[in-house]
Amino acid sequence: MRHVGNKMGDDREEEEKEGRDRKLKGMELEEEEEEEEEEEEEEEEEEEEDVNKQTLVPSSGKASTQQVHHSTGWVNLYNNNMNSRA
Structure with a gap:
C-alpha cells in the first residue's frame, strides 16, 4: 500500500513540475514578445526622428x-x- 501511495505522490509532483515548466515557458514567450514590440516602437520613433531632422x-x-x-x-x-x- 505504501508503494502505491508513493507512486501517486510522485505522479502528482511530476504533473505539478510540468505545469510550472509550461507556465515559465509561457512567461518567457510573453517577455520576448514584449521586448520585440518595444524594439519595433523604438525603431519607428528613430525613423520619425530621422525624417523630422x-x-x-x-x-x-x-x-x-x-x-x-x-x-x-x-x-x-x-x-x-x-x-x-x-
Missing part, C-alpha cells in the same frame, strides 16, 4: 531649417515657399 533646399538655394513631418510637412513647406515669393 531632414532639411530641404528650396529653389532659392538656402537650406530650410524647418522640421519636416512626413505626412504634412512637404505641403506646408511648399505653400510657405510659394507665399514668400508672392
Whole structure:
C-alpha cells in the first residue's frame, strides 16, 4: 500500500513540475514578445526622428531649417515657399 501511495505522490509532483515548466515557458514567450514590440516602437520613433531632422533646399538655394513631418510637412513647406515669393 505504501508503494502505491508513493507512486501517486510522485505522479502528482511530476504533473505539478510540468505545469510550472509550461507556465515559465509561457512567461518567457510573453517577455520576448514584449521586448520585440518595444524594439519595433523604438525603431519607428528613430525613423520619425530621422525624417523630422531632414532639411530641404528650396529653389532659392538656402537650406530650410524647418522640421519636416512626413505626412504634412512637404505641403506646408511648399505653400510657405510659394507665399514668400508672392
